[in-house]
Amino acid sequence: MTTTKDIAARLDLSVSTVGRALADDHRISAETKFRVHQVAEELGYVANRAARMMRGARSTVIGLVVPDVSNSFYSTVAHALAETMSSHDHQVMLCESGDSRQNELRQVRDLAAAQVAGVVIVPTAKPHHDVSRLLRSTPHVQLLRKVSALSPHWFGIDDHNVIHVATRHLVGLGHRRIAYIGGTVDIPTAAARLAGFHDAIAAAGLRPDVGIAELGSPSSAAHGADTLRRLFRERRPPTALVTGSVQITRGVLAALHEDGVTVPRDLSVVGFGDEPGFAWWGPGLTTISLPMHELAIACGVWLLHHIDHQTQETAQAPFTSVSSGTLVERGSTGPPPAAPASRATVRSRPVRQPVRQR
Amino acid sequence: MTTTKDIAARLDLSVSTVGRALADDHRISAETKFRVHQVAEELGYVANRAARMMRGARSTVIGLVVPDVSNSFYSTVAHALAETMSSHDHQVMLCESGDSRQNELRQVRDLAAAQVAGVVIVPTAKPHHDVSRLLRSTPHVQLLRKVSALSPHWFGIDDHNVIHVATRHLVGLGHRRIAYIGGTVDIPTAAARLAGFHDAIAAAGLRPDVGIAELGSPSSAAHGADTLRRLFRERRPPTALVTGSVQITRGVLAALHEDGVTVPRDLSVVGFGDEPGFAWWGPGLTTISLPMHELAIACGVWLLHHIDHQTQETAQAPFTSVSSGTLVERGSTGPPPAAPASRATVRSRPVRQPVRQR
């Protein structure tokens, strides 16, 4: 590794002159600057960030803590943030919590050790106390989920409203037995979504068929598929369904496809998120589209601004930004059957038998 | 930020004793160690990585350079790598090149400045010379794509074979006018895929209808859709299609869906990659499934091993690992029409008119 010392030795200058030349200090002659840059280029000099940080320079690394980047929801976030940070000369450290407090703590500890400039975090249900403590001294903002143990700064979506709208849509179509499959209510967003469902159902004077995740179980595709099949095995299955997470939606769509359920005849479905493929699922999935890309960008630029301006002693007022989703109406929702719903053919042990389109 | 100095002052010890206690040095008494750890815990001490690195400690950060993490191909890679690195006490710095040499250079420069322990890179077509230079002094491995300017170590898939198998499948079904839509041949993987197609076509004695990307154009969904529509506008449109990237596959699927083309009656399709949703697209997409998760893990653990053992003066033999894909047969491929293909209804300005499934 080439250092300023090497360059100095090569030109018979002092390290400080080299440092200043590289920093384009006004006191250095144009000629010296030129020669320094030339040698630096030749030797492939790259300034050592570690040394710079020792001298008090702030890191240009932003930590991103998400449950799982392979979830397209979060990969969109990672992409948007990486782009935003890159265009502001910052880098993104990718950390996965796997929705485990222990992992989350390890990741945050690593970020603290790296003295990162800031952190964007989608927290787990109950972050470890040390996570709060470690983040206390680091500018950070919560994304999507919001827990009270961390900073009050938050960028998220109106979870309650989003599910409320989805449910109202089904009520408006005439459905009276509407089910909801969501994730564990440990997680605040999931709780808000469930509340949105309940409120919409209550406002319509209906009885909800709710299939939420068992406490502690993650919001997975398997859970979506299993719960759907359980709902269908009941005496009076629902005629409509609202899903409360992308993964659950995925599982439900796969199960409906595998089991040959005809949508919207046998069941109306409103999905969560608008992932690639949702548009071409069966008759097209009616779903809630969420502005994840824009949300992540807004969150990123806010954090950068916050980092630059919080040094002032001004009391930082809690900042929250709520974005809303949009109901995208496609073919998966329609009026309920006029006659008592004819039981759809749903097997608990599904046989692979794709529905041929013609 | 708490430092060893703070702890030392608190216990009236020297910084060296504190440092040793924290490092569990054998010369320090059990009691002192205990007290030091206690105070460290109380003060929320986190060792400063920058300072450690100044003392020669190697970084525990691995750079990951991909074109775009929102591409589920690469988000799978990012996830697998983050997991692997996390379980080996390493972190992942996420860098997006956007398939631009300039961005790639900036990102690699940042990684070099951060003195990262290693780099996993999906290189652009022609990386800047400085990228080679910068990476020369950093253990790195190429993933998927392979360019000669970088290290010979590479983990990828057998691109030629994968497309060869896909094409043979269609030939075997009796197709004689088979098209291929791939990305720009600037990128070695894309070139290999195209060659795989050509070889399979030549072996069958057929005339290929090839729709590759224009040079320099990225392998995008839009390109897939546009090229598909162009192919269909020709006098004798193909009866079968092979796609050469996930994005192109996505675009093709969307266009076929929007334009109401009946698959496999009007066109047989073999996709690339097995993304969520491909299974339920129309009659189920026949496609090449690729072991991206496993590939990324293998790549990650190899890099870690390489980092730990390259210090030995042993000449490092070039290491390459080729994984193969699997043809997943679903409903989107079938025999060609016996009679001259009835022109499918494809509009250049498609009207949204989803194909209703019944």
Next chain:
DNA sequence: GTGAAAGCGCTAACAT
């Protein structure tokens, strides 16, 4: 078993 001091690469205050 513990302390003092040096030094990693860089920058900034203080000389010339």
Next chain:
DNA sequence: ATGTTAGCGCTTTCAC
């Protein structure tokens, strides 16, 4: 316009 010096937080001699 350039050189000298000190010090960031940590580890690691070398001393006691």
